[in-house]
Amino acid sequence: MTGSAPEFREQDAQQAWTQYFLQVDSLSSALTARQRRDIRLEITAHLLESYVLRSEESESERLRVAIERLGSPAEFVPGWVEDRLLHDAAPGSGVRSLLQLLKLNARRGATHLLASLALGFGYLLAFYFFFVAALKPVFPDNVGLISTGDGFTALGYIDTPEMVDLLGYWIMPLGFIISFSLIVFLDRMLQRFSRA
Numbered sequence: 647m648t649g650s651a652p653e654f655r656e657q658d659a660q661q662a663w664t665q666y667f668l669q670v671d672s673l674s675s676a677l678t679a680r681q682r683r684d685i686r687l688e689i690t691a692h693l694l695e696s697y698v699l700r701s702e703e704s705e706s707e708r709l710r711v712a713i714e715r716l717g718s719p720a721e722f723v724p725g726w727v728e729d730r731l732l733h734d735a736a737p738g739s740g741v742r743s744l745l746q747l748l749k750l751n752a753r754r755g756a757t758h759l760l761a762s763l764a765l766g767f768g769y770l771l772a773f774y775f776f777f778v779a780a781l782k783p784v785f786p787d788n789v790g791l792i793s794t795g796d797g798f799t800a801l802g803y804i805d806t807p808e809m810v811d812l813l814g815y816w817i818m819p820l821g822f823i824i825s826f827s828l829i830v831f832l833d834r835m836l837q838r839f840s841r842a
Contacts, residue, residue, distance in 0.1 A: 659705040666693075666713055673723040676746040681730050685723065692716050761839055765832055772828035778802055779821025790817040 654660040670689060674682045696712035703711075716722075731746050749762075778801060781789045785803060793799045795808035813820065 654705050654709075656705040659709045662706065662709050662713065663693075666719065669719040670723055673719050674727050676727055676749070677730055685726055685730075689716070689719075758839075765836055765839070768828060768832045772825045772832065774802075775821045775828070776825035779818045779825065782815060782818050782821075786815075787811070790814065 654663065667686065667689075670686060671682065674685050677685070693709070693712045693716060696715050697708050700708045700711055778789060781803065788805050789803050790811040791799065791801050791813045792804040793810045793812055794804070794806055799812070811817075
């Protein structure tokens, strides 16, 4: 879908419109269909507003000027995509938006790649704490901060004889609090980092 194009009589104008929206579609591919449609509609409105103001010129010239005033999609669409992904990556939102935002940051270079890996690891750690806390009632004797007789200590599920659960059911509130705190911290860091 290339936006609601006006009826162009000039082939050059039609081709310029199509090429412009192919770039928009390519740059916004990380978004949902609804978000891509919203971006296309917003861009279409801007282009048509500039287009109709110059009624004395040819269609190709009017569209060229409208595109020039708005700018290349590469100049502004990535920012719009990132804003929508950031909005959707707020606490409690879907994992898909979060992964898309991390992937978008990783494409920016080595620094962003390392930061995205660190943030991704942090989210995995938050999920792990939540998972351990949620499994404690299901496997009360085997899940927690477990110490074995040979000095080995681990957080998670352990099934060996002679083990001691160091925290007992305290692992549940601690796990949930650590998980929630990590997610809030990581979301704030991701928003700051994405805007940099």
